[in-house]
Amino acid sequence: GRTREQGYKGAAEYDTIAAVKAAVRVPVVANGDITTPEKARDVLALTGADAVMIGRAAQGRPWIFREMAHFLATGTHLAPPLVAEVQRLLLDHLVEHYALYGEYSGVRTARKHIGWYVRGLPGGEAFRARMNAIEDSAAQLRAVGEFFDGLADLTDRLPVHQEAEALSGEEEAATAAD
Incomplete structure (x- = not known):
């Protein structure tokens, strides 16, 4: 996740989420830099969290939730939206x-x-x-x-990697600005 002080600078940190999950008996939601279905899978595995929260990655991509749910359930990608x-x-x-x-x-x-x-x-x-x-x-x-x-x-569908590439470019620009 991220601290308030960190804002959107640098990469999200997941060790604290994993430590919290190990220490409590309530559902824990992981967040921070979750922009692809693979990243959601990896963060869930790393933290043991019960769910992930999607923030900025959903801006202009409301279909991201079905893509991630499908991938987490099946391990396969949906076709990009029409x-x-x-x-x-x-x-x-x-x-x-x-x-x-x-x-x-x-x-x-x-x-x-x-x-x-x-x-x-x-x-x-x-x-x-x-x-x-x-x-x-x-x-x-x-x-x-x-x-x-x-x-x-x-084309009938959005470009396959449109979403992830656009977000990666933003993250690289934000990191370069630090």
């Missing part, structure tokens, strides 16, 4: 986001969510920059639809 599914998830997410935050704040705070969904996708960085200039929800929804329609013309 582009059409991700498009539908993001559009639904945005509609709910605007309903919660309103037009003005919703459009502005939605930008980071859109960025998380398109992280590591072909054309994702340029699209993210374009999103920063859009000032209304209808235009954001149209642009997201067009982006994913274009991606669907190239």
Whole structure:
């Protein structure tokens, strides 16, 4: 896990979680840097924890939970999500986001969510920059639809390693900044 003082700097440490698990009789949940199904398996084995908690790795990847559950149960990977599914998830997410935050704040705070969904996708960085200039929800929804329609013309599914590579790049950048 991580201490409050550590924040997101450096690598998560799991020995303390293992020591806590050995010392108590209540369920223990491990967390910190769990970005792939393999990492979840390894952290569970190392700590003896009863479960793992996923944080930043789920940003823009709500399907990560089913991927990890499937891998932990079977040892095999699911196919990456369909582009059409991700498009539908993001559009639904945005509609709910605007309903919660309103037009003005919703459009502005939605930008980071859109960025998380398109992280590591072909054309994702340029699209993210374009999103920063859009000032209304209808235009954001149209642009997201067009982006994913274009991606669907190239492939049915997200790139296999899109998620892990995007997160690895962020972790390397965070470590380099230390």
